[in-house]
Amino acid sequence: xxxxxxxxxxxxxxxxxxxxxxxxxxxxxxxxxxxxxxxxxxxxxxxxxxxxxxxxxxxxxxxxxxxxxxxxxxxxxxxxxxxxxxxxxxxxxxxxxxxxxxxxxxxxxxxxxxxxxxxxxxxxxxxxxxxxxxxxxxxxxxxxxxxxxxxxxxxxxxxxxxxxxxxxxxxxxxxxxxxxxxxxxxxxxxxxxxxxxxxxxxxxxxxxxxxxxxxxxxxxxxxxxxxxxxxxxxxxxxxxxxxxxxxxxxxxxxxxxxxxxxxxxxxxxxxxxxxxxxxxxxxxxxxxxxxxxxxxxxxxxxxxxxxxxxxxxxxxxxxxxxxxxxxxxxxxxxxxxxxxxxxxxxxxxxxxxxxxxxxxxxxxxxxxxxxxxxxxxxxxxxxxxxxxxxxxxxxxxxxxxxxxxxxxxxxxxx
Numbered sequence: 001x002x003x004x005x006x007x008x009x010x011x012x013x014x015x016x017x018x019x020x021x022x023x024x025x026x027x028x029x030x031x032x033x034x035x036x037x038x039x040x041x042x043x044x045x046x047x048x049x050x051x052x053x054x055x056x057x058x059x060x061x062x063x064x065x066x067x068x069x070x071x072x073x074x075x076x077x078x079x080x081x082x083x084x085x086x087x088x089x090x091x092x093x094x095x096x097x098x099x100x101x102x103x104x105x106x107x108x109x110x111x112x113x114x115x116x117x118x119x120x121x122x123x124x125x126x127x128x129x130x131x132x133x134x135x136x137x138x139x140x141x142x143x144x145x146x147x148x149x150x151x152x153x154x155x156x157x158x159x160x161x162x163x164x165x166x167x168x169x170x171x172x173x174x175x176x177x178x179x180x181x182x183x184x185x186x187x188x189x190x191x192x193x194x195x196x197x198x199x200x201x202x203x204x205x206x207x208x209x210x211x212x213x214x215x216x217x218x219x220x221x222x223x224x225x226x227x228x229x230x231x232x233x234x235x236x237x238x239x240x241x242x243x244x245x246x247x248x249x250x251x252x253x254x255x256x257x258x259x260x261x262x263x264x265x266x267x268x269x270x271x272x273x274x275x276x277x278x279x280x281x282x283x284x285x286x287x288x289x290x291x292x293x294x295x296x297x298x299x300x301x302x303x304x305x306x307x308x309x310x311x312x313x314x315x316x317x318x319x320x321x322x323x324x325x326x327x328x329x330x331x332x333x334x335x336x337x338x339x340x341x342x343x344x345x346x347x348x349x350x351x352x353x354x355x356x357x358x359x360x361x362x363x364x365x366x367x368x369x370x371x372x373x374x375x376x377x378x379x380x381x382x383x384x385x386x387x388x389x390x391x392x393x394x395x396x397x398x399x400x401x402x403x404x405x406x407x408x409x410x411x412x413x414x
Contacts, residue, residue: 005122006036006059007410011130011140014043015061016054018267018291019237022156022185022208022324023131024053029211029399031058034414035406037129040064040117042136047267051294053214062120064139068112075112081119082146088118091145094177098138101166110135114142121147127409128152133159133182137171145177150409154206155184155193157321157342158241161313165196172197181405186321186343206402209395210327214294218333218386219302223375230260230372233304233334235297235325238268241318243310243339243359245273250310250364252280258372260285262308265300267291297325301332306371306378311341312359322347327393330385335378337367347393353385 012023027039039061065071082088095111117139126149130140133155144151153171160168171179172193182197183206184190194200224230232251236242244264251262262285264270270288277283289300301307307329311320322343329336330347336354338344350356355371357363371378407414 005124006038007124007126007413008035008037008406009117009121009125009128010037010039010059011117011128011136012039012041013132013136014045015039015041016045016047016050018047018049018051018293020131021051021053021294024051024057025211025214025324025395026154026208026399026402027059028053028056029395030403030406033399033403035403036414038062042066042113042139047291049291049293053294064113064116068109075116078116078119079112082115085118085146087146087148090177091118091142094145095142098167098170101164106135107138110138111142114139114146118143118146125149126411126413127180127406129406129409130154132156133168133171134163137179138167141171141177141179150180152179152181152405152409153183155182155189157186157189158318160184160189160192160321161317161319168193169196172202174199174202180409183402183405184321187346188343189321204401204405206398207322207393208324209393209398210324210331210389211395212331212390215298215328215331216302218331221333221379221382223379224305226373226375227259230258230306231304232260232262232306232308232368233265233300233329234262234308234310235265235300235328236309236323237266238264238270238273239318240314241312241320242266243312245276246312246359246361247308247310247364248273248276248280248282248286249361250368251277251282251285253361253365255369258369260368260372261287263287263289263300263304265289265292265297297328298332301329301334304334306368307334307336308364308368309336309338309344310359310364311339311344313341320344327389330382330389333382333386335371335382336385337364337371347388348385352381353388354381 128140128151130136130153137153190205193203340356348354
């Protein structure tokens with residue numbers, strides 16, 4: 001006799017992804033708390049490496065057609081099966097209304113993926129939970145309507161700030177088509193979504209926090225002397241919202257006698273940044289490490305003197321939420337320099353837990369030189385950030401709250 005399928009289906013953009021450790025951390029913790037689920041991924045993995053955290057997950061991973069034309073037989077078979085579902089006509093109506101406001105291939109792909117999901121979901125599934133409010137939530141919503149299931153989402157950063165308000169309102173509606181609840185990981189994101197919801201109580205603030213058991217104890221760093229070699233580290237994808245082109249301009253403004261080196265970890269197309277560094281005359285002081293797994297990132301943090309993340313609001317409105325990498329740097333007693341964008345000040349208070357400056361190259365350069373020249377003050381701020389991380393940003397409270405929400409979503413079944 002076959003075992004019943006887990007009661008929860010979790011939708012993600014892609015699995016596994018190096019840049020989304022916060023999702024892997026959450027899912028591993030939920031699994032360890034007794035939740036059964038399967039992962040349904042909209043995309044196949046593209047990263048060559050995996051974090052050790054990914055290996056801890058026992059859940060089955062299923063992949064929807066990334067592009068509908070790649071699996072035509074599967075898509076057409078699912079469409080025919082979906083047509084027989086009680087909620088298909090209503091889901092089709094809702095999708096057509098969305099399509100009139102968003103005439104894009106992506107919107108069409110979402111409905112096709114939803115048909116496959118609705119047709120292939122085991123009958124034991126009692127609820128759907130989507131990570132990210134844009135594409136994964138759309139697929140979850142259409143499929144949930146087809147199957148008559150409740151659904152919920154977790155929103156983060158880009159999905160909040162680049163989605164149109166009309167679509168966010170639709171997903172926050174308190175009717176049979178809206179999410180039962182939405183969780184988001186920053187206070188600023190929660191305030192924005194609550195302002196769009198007909199019932200603000202359906203939007204929860206759930207910080208990801210950090211599972212400190214996954215990290216080595218913070219090193220007892222020797223106090224460096226001003227003038228010693230100064231190792232600067234950044235971790236983040238090479239995209240506009242990370243602001244690395246501003247940082248390269250700042251590095252070119254550092255005092256001539258300062259002995260510094262910058263290491264960047266993260267994927268993406270860095271050709272333009274490398275050219276910028278060469279033109280600025282600082283290319284020989286930069287290491288482009290590329291995508292790294294978690295142990296490699298932590299080793300780099302333990303060997304650095306300053307962590308810099310010059311986050312900014314991109315031209316399309318995209319921005320960071322509260323990057324977990326800042327908490328990871330704090331876990332290793334590493335001094336932090338960032339910007340007061342989005343939810344970063346919810347963790348870092350300027351002058352207490354690190355330095356926050358705007359992303360003007362002159363401001364960033366001045367702050368880097370300040371940290372290099374004031375090692376005692378930098379150490380005090382790093383100690384304060386570590387203390388705050390331990391006291392206020394552990395993973396456990398958020399997982400406990402989310403666990404209750406998801407159990408209720410699935411009718412009390414884990």
